[in-house]
Amino acid sequence: MVPVFPDDDPRNELATPSGNSGIYDIVSVFGTPGVNSAISKYDIDELVAAADSLLTSPVPGATGLRVVVGSDAGAIATITIMLNAAGRVAGSKYSVEAESFDDARRFNHNIISPLLSRWSYDNDVAIDVVATQITERMTGSALMRGFFLGQQQPASLELDAGGSPDQLALLACYREACNALNPMVRALWFARIIEGIRNRRQARSERAIARGESPVGPSERFPDDVTTIRAQPAEREELRPYAGRKFNAVADHFKTVIRNSIAHLDPTRHALIGDRYEDVEAALKAIPALKYMSREMMATELTISDEGT
Numbered sequence: 001m002v003p004v005f006p007d008d009d010p011r012n013e014l015a016t017p018s019g020n021s022g023i024y025d026i027v028s029v030f031g032t033p034g035v036n037s038a039i040s041k042y043d044i045d046e047l048v049a050a051a052d053s054l055l056t057s058p059v060p061g062a063t064g065l066r067v068v069v070g071s072d073a074g075a076i077a078t079i080t081i082m083l084n085a086a087g088r089v090a091g092s093k094y095s096v097e098a099e100s101f102d103d104a105r106r107f108n109h110n111i112i113s114p115l116l117s118r119w120s121y122d123n124d125v126a127i128d129v130v131a132t133q134i135t136e137r138m139t140g141s142a143l144m145r146g147f148f149l150g151q152q153q154p155a156s157l158e159l160d161a162g163g164s165p166d167q168l169a170l171l172a173c174y175r176e177a178c179n180a181l182n183p184m185v186r187a188l189w190f191a192r193i194i195e196g197i198r199n200r201r202q203a204r205s206e207r208a209i210a211r212g213e214s215p216v217g218p219s220e221r222f223p224d225d226v227t228t229i230r231a232q233p234a235e236r237e238e239l240r241p242y243a244g245r246k247f248n249a250v251a252d253h254f255k256t257v258i259r260n261s262i263a264h265l266d267p268t269r270h271a272l273i274g275d276r277y278e279d280v281e282a283a284l285k286a287i288p289a290l291k292y293m294s295r296e297m298m299a300t301e302l303t304i305s306d307e308g309t
Contacts, residue, residue, distance in 0.1 A: 019101035023137040029091040031130035044133040051090035054125040109277040183283040190290035220247040235288035
C-alpha cells in the first residue's frame with residue numbers, strides 16, 4: 001500500500017513501493033501451522049487481535065515480553081513479544097532503521113525466524129509467522145506478507161476421482177502444494193508435478209518411437225499478456241518475465257532454483273539451511289510460475305487416459 005499525498009507534499013515523491021532509508025515499524029503475527037496459519041484478508045489489526053499459539057507467557061499476568069536481540073557489538077533490536085488475552089504468544093513488534101522495504105524484510109526474517117526456531121525446539125511445538133506488516137514511518141507506505149487463503153467460489157465437486165495411477169498421483173501432488181504453508185515446500189510440490197509430467201511425456205515419446213511413429217507433444221507457453229491469467233495482482237507481476245516463453249524453457253530455468261534454494265542440494269553449500277531469507281524469497285518468486293505451469297500441464301495430462309500409447 002502506497003499512500004498518495006497532495007502535490008505540494010514532499011512525501012508524495014518519496015512514497016514508493018521500494019521505500020527509502022529511514023525507520024520502519026514491523027509487526028509480525030504468529031500462529032500454529034494447520035490451525036491459524038493462513039489469512040483471508042489483509043487487516044493487521046484484526047490478525048493481531050485474533051492471533052494465538054501454543055506458547056504461554058512464562059510470566060503470569062504480563063501483557064507483553066521484551067526481547068533484546070544483540071551481538072558482540074551490542075544490541076541489534078529490542079522486540080516486544082505480544083501476548084493475547086489468554087497470555088499466549090501472539091506476535092512481535094519493533095522498529096528498525098533500514099535502507100528499503102527489502103532491507104527491512106530481510107532484517108525481520110533474520111531476526112524472527114531464529115527466535116521461532118529456538119522456541120520450537122525448546123518447547124517442542126509448531127510455530128510460524130502468519131503475516132507481517134512493514135510500515136515506512138516517513139511516508140506511511142506499508143508492505144504486508146502472508147499466506148493468503150483465497151476467496152470463496154462456486155465449487156466443482158467431481159464425485160468420481162477416476163484416472164490412472166499417474167493421474168491420481170498428479171492430483172495428490174497438487175493438493176499437497178495447495179495445502180503447504182511453507183513457501184519452499186509449496187514450490188517443491190509444484191515443481192514435482194512439472195517434472196512428473198515431463199517424465200510421463202518422455203515415456204510416451206519413447207513408446208511412439210519404438211513403434212516407428214513420430215512423437216507428438218503439446219506446445220505450451222505463457223500468454224503474451226500475463227494479465228489474462230487468473231491470479232493475485234502481485235503474482236501476475238512475478239509472471240511478467242515469462243510472458244510468451246515456452247514452459248520447457250521456464251521449467252529448465254527453475255531447476256537450479258529448486259535444487260539449490262529450495263531443496264538445498266547444492267554440493268557447494270551447507271545442507272543444514274532451513275530458512276535463509278534469499279531462499280524463501282526465491283521460492284515466493286517461483287511459486288506463481290510453477291503453479292501456472294503445473295495447472296496448465298495437468299489440464300492436458302488429465303485428458304490422456306491411455307498410458308499404453
